[in-house]
Amino acid sequence: MISVTGAHAQPSLRPGDLRFVGRRRELDLLLGPLRRPPAVVLVEGEAGIGKSRLLREAAAVLRGENRLVLTGSCHPLREPLPYGPLVDALQRAVPDLPATPLPSATGALARLLPALAPHLPPAPPVSPDPRTARRELVQAVGSLLATLAPAVLVVDDAHWIDPDSRDLLLLLARDLPDRLGLVVGYRAEDLPPDTPVLGAAYRHPPGTGGSLLRLGPLGRAEVRDLATAALGRPATPALTSALFRRSEGLPLVVEEDLATLREHGGPLGAPEAAARLRAAGVPRGLDEAVLERWSRLSPDGRAVVEAAAVLAAPAVESVVCAVAGLDPDRGAEGLVEALRTAVLHESGGHQYAFRRGLARQAVYRRIPGPRRARLHARAVAELERRGPAPLVQIARHTLALGDRQGWLARAREAADHAFAAGDCAAAASLLRQVLRRPEADAGLRAHAASLLARVVVGGTDGDADTALLRQTLTDPALPVAVRGEIRLALGLLQASTTAGTAGLREIAAAADDLAGSPERAARALIALALDESDGPAANRAWLERAELAVRGTPEGVEAAAVRATRLTLLAWRADPAVWAQLECLPRSGPDLAVLQQTARALHNVGDAAADLGHDGRAAALAAEAVRVAQLSHYPVVELHAQVGLLRSDVLAGRWEGLAERFEALAEAHPAAAVIRAESLLFLGVRAAAQGQRARAVEYFERAADEGRRRHTLSVATRAAAGLVSVALARGAADEAWAIAQPALARLRRAEAWPKAAGLVAAAVESALQAGERAVAERLVEEVGRGLAGRDAPAAAADLALAHGLLLEAEEPAAAAERSEAARRGWQEIGRPQPSARAAEFQARAAARTCPEQAADPLAAAIDGYAALGATADLARCRRTQRQLGLVRPAATGRRGYGRQLSPREREVAALLARHATNQEIADALFLSTRTVEQHVAKVLKKLGAKRGSIATALERLAEQPK
Known part of the structure; x- marks a missing residue:
């Protein structure tokens, strides 16, 4: 959560105060033709989309290039000058x-x-022919601008342009002086009917460049950058989501909302920000833009727009006209007028609505209360007349009419229908409202709480509902079974997010409360069966109780849930029977709840497959889980499977752009712990490979914290493996061994050696370096027994490398063979990083007997690390090459690079772009800090950049032709 101290410490924002964010592509598209005049560029966009800001930024750039920029604006006058x-x-x-x-x-x-008169030659006589006078004026403007060239004429808000100026611009654009650029910004929806911005169709004449640039809304990342610029510190994902959801990417709304938040001060978490913005109403700039168009509508046009504002959802023409109280002909005319002025738009399927939710609010709040009530009443009557009746909309209109008891009945019916149809978001919204109504009776509250508990478990953000459900638990009239449902939901939420142990306790209590309903109790027993730290015996015991609870019941969702859990436990044990059984699950059918359990099984088994080393299967299962989860409306599994796809890319070495993809998913789902954990693990692996050890430790420790709160072992095990590897790279063997031991103990208690890939070899290496050879030997034997008969290729490859480490000192040839076997295993799995690592160990062992035999595996390791961009690993292998005499110096001597970056300087620049310190660069590239200082100075000089802008300078360099 971000806090600000108040308005006295945060001055008000004015247009243009904020840093220019986003629009880089649009800015380049605008500037490109203007740098190669003559050129005409038309910039089109709705009110508040950022046209004027883009034009100002372009003008600033052009002035910096010694071009004259002359800007004129049009104004909404009754009689424009x-x-x-x-x-x-x-x-x-x-x-x-x-x-x-x-x-x-x-x-x-x-x-x-x-x-200008004192500077002008004598004026010609006034011509009585208007066409001659206009031609003379066009020539005069063109001559003046040609004299001032290179120059750019900018006309903004041309939808308000006067006819004389429009005609002059058209004639000028058709015969533009050679070194002149013309830019015209406008709103298409506010142009006169059937009139292009220049009054007539315009095509660029031969020799004149330019384009039509249509501006769209900002993306989520750009809204985040805008908020960060306003706050002076990074905007949280929660605040970003609140701003993006309300603004729909409209820069004007974002800026005004940020100004509102700054002026009020206080905390800026998502709930607080959303509440304050709701209280603030429609931002003034957008409100004025809507009012301006609203004021130009005829009475029938206003009636149609008012009806659309009350309906608050896309509706077909006949519904809009009926609610407006207009006959079909008048209604059609009014609708066409509203569409022509862009107050409404066609949203697909011949349905009509406001383009922006805030624009709808601006109109709705202007409708007088009595008329608003009549419109809501008409909406209820018209929607009830149609089939199937949109129950959620009818309930909303009923509440707007003040019929609270009628609304409660309709809200229950609508929530039940939405839940059955898989629309959990609509169901949850209604159920929350019911639970917050004091007039709801005990039976209705119990029903709403029970249903909301089920809805929350399948969603991706249960934070808002958790507090409401906990409050509901304090109701002494709550039936025991409903109490159990709520406890089960709360426990499942905790177990899957931040408090796994506490969540399991809540689930155990829920199982007791649900004892009278064996089928519902089975859901709690299933959740307890998935506590991996309990070990397989306890897991099987809980699953057997769940199977007993559903035995004899009709085949349905509970049986499907038990089946999905059984498959999950088979996958955890690396039992090869899981693959055939998984194929028997239904992938389609009318029962969405059963399909949700299929999606859960696909994801769980796919997640385990990634731990075990079945990477191809893991990616395929994640993709299938996404599809089935979408089909069955199961967003929580869909999200987890999407993260599984990102993890597949991590394992396969497809790292380019991966951090940004994790970030985008996290911004869309700020409360999702699964994204946070996998993102931290990836960032840790990448930072370690690039020699940024302190940063890698920070990422792995945060991932370890996430892992400790879970009832599964994968995250904690991978985080421990990363920390052990970084400690070994620093030469801290005792520290590495101390980190490894508790992680090994957890795997031992859970009998989860098939999931130990990455940790075992690192633990053996740390034990050997710490003088614990006997312990290392016992560990290898124990893991070997634990993998007997298991289908776990990743753990097998890691164990082969551990064997090689044990043999390295006394039997280097055998050690090289074991390392080569590990390398082949990782290659078959499809993981380039551990494959390169195994090749490096193979070369190290081979070099003990014959340095020449290390050449091929060392070259393979170098190729693998280079493809990954693993700077530190690459530098370490190249140093080994030099030490073994496997690199011959070039006969012609060292090449000179002039103003270009040398390969070493490119490596330094890449690390600088990731904000590495000089010491981190020295560690990564095995250089002295003095040498690094010299390289850094050369890089900054050649790029003409400061240390903080290296990333931007490298991007520019990459865009230049080779």
């Missing part, structure tokens, strides 16, 4: 006029621009 934007722009040219006399044609500007 003739040539107003041109007068506005050209009178700014006085300071830039040349000392030499201006062309005689410019004299025609004297009457239009009195400020």
Whole structure:
């Protein structure tokens, strides 16, 4: 949560105060033609989309390139001043006029621009022919601008342009002077009917460049950057989501909302921010833009728009017209008018609605109360008349009419229907409202709480509902079975997010409360069976109790849940029978709840497959889980499976852009612990490979914290393996062994050696370096017994490497063979990083007897690390190459690179771009800090950049032609 101290410490924001974010592509598209004049660029976008800001940024860039930029704006006047934007722009040219006399044609500007008159030649006689006078004026403007060239004329808000200026711009654009650029910004929806922005169709003449640039809304990442710029510190994912959801990416709304938050001060967590913004209503800028268009509508047009505001959902023409109280002909005319002015838009399927939710609010709050009530009543009557009746909408209109008891009945019916149809979001929204109504009776509250508990478990963000359900638990009238449902939901939420142990205790209590309903109790027993730290015997005992509870019941969701859990436990034990059984699960069918259990099984088995080393299967199962979860409306499994797909890319070495993909998913689901854990593990692996050890330790420790709160072992095991590896890289063997021991103990208690890949070899190496050879030997024997008969190729490859480490000192040839076997295993699995690591160990062992035999595996390791961008690992192998005499110096001597970066300087630059310190660079590249300082100085000089802008400088360098 971010806090601000208040308005006295945070000055008000004004337009343009914030850093320019996003729009880099649009800015480049705008600047490109203007740098190669003549060019005409039209910039189109709705109100508040950021046209004017983009034009200001472009003007600033062009002025920095010594181009004159003259800007004029149009205004929403009843009778616009003739040539107003041109007068506005050209009178700014006085300071830039040349000392030499201006062309005689410019004299025609004297009457239009009195400020320029002293600098102009004599004005020609006034022509009685308007067309001649207009042609003279066009020539005068063109001559003046040609004299000032290179120059750019910018006309903003051209939807308000006067007819004379529009005609002049069209004639000018059709015959633009050679070194002149013309930019016109406008809203298409506010142009006069059937009129292009320049008054007539415009095509670029031969030799004139340009484009039509249509601006769309900002993305979530750009909203985050905008909020960060306003706050002066990183915006949280929760705040970003609140701003993005409300603004729908409209920059005007984001800026005004940020100004509101800053002026009020206080905490800026998502709930607090959302509440304050709701209280703030519609941002003034958007409200004024809507009012401006609203005021131009006819009475029938307003009636249609009011009906759409009350309906608050896309509706077909007949519904909109009926609610508006208009006959079909008048209603159609009003609807066409609302569409033409872009107050409404067609949302698909011949349905009509507001494009922006806030625009709807702006209209809704202007409808007088009595008329609003009549519109809601008409909406209820019209929607009930249609089939199937949209129950959620009818319930909302009933509440708006003040019929609270009627609303409670309709809300229950709508929630039940939405839940049955798989629309959990709509169901949850209604159920929350019911539980917060004091007039809801005990029976209705119990029903709503029970159903909300089921809904929450399948969602991706239960934080808001957790507090409400806990409050409901305090109701002494709550039936025991409902109490059990709520406890089960709360326990499942805790177990899957941040408090696994506490969640399991809650689930155990829920199992007792649900004893009278064996089928529901089975759900709690299933959850207890998935506590991996209990070990397989306890897991099987809980599962057997669940099977007993559903025995004899009709085949349904509970039986499907038991079956999915059985498959999960088989996968945990690396039992090869799981694959055939998994194929028997239904992938389609009418029962969505059963399909949800299929999706759960696909994800759980796929997740275990990634631990075991069946990487191809893991990726395929994750993709299938996403599909089935979408089909069955199961967002929590869909999210976990999406994370599984990202993990597959991590394992396969597809690291490019992966951090950004994790970040985007985290911003969309800020409360999802699974994203956080997998992202931290990836960032730790990448940082360690690039020699950023302190950062890697930070990531792995945070991932370990996540893992300790879980009732499964994968995250904690992988985090421990990462910490052990980093400690070994620092030469801290005792520390590495101390980290490894508790992680090994957890695996031992759980009999989970098939999931030990990555930890065993690192633990053996740390034990050997710490002088614990006998312990290392016993560990290898124990793991070997634990893998007997198991289908766990990753653990088998890791164990082969551990064997090689044990043999390295006394039997190096045998050690090289074992390391080669590990390398082949990792290659078959498809993991380039551990494959390269095994090749490096193979080379190290081979070098003990014959350095030349290390050449091939060492080259393979170098190729693997280079493909991953593993800078530190690559530098370590190259140093080994030099030490073994496997690199021959070039006969022609060292190559000179001039102003280009040398390969070493590129490595340094890449680490600088990731904010590595000089010491981290030295550790990564096996250099002295003095040498690093020299390389850093050369990099900064060659790139012409400061240390903090290296990433941007490298991006520019990559875009340059080779």
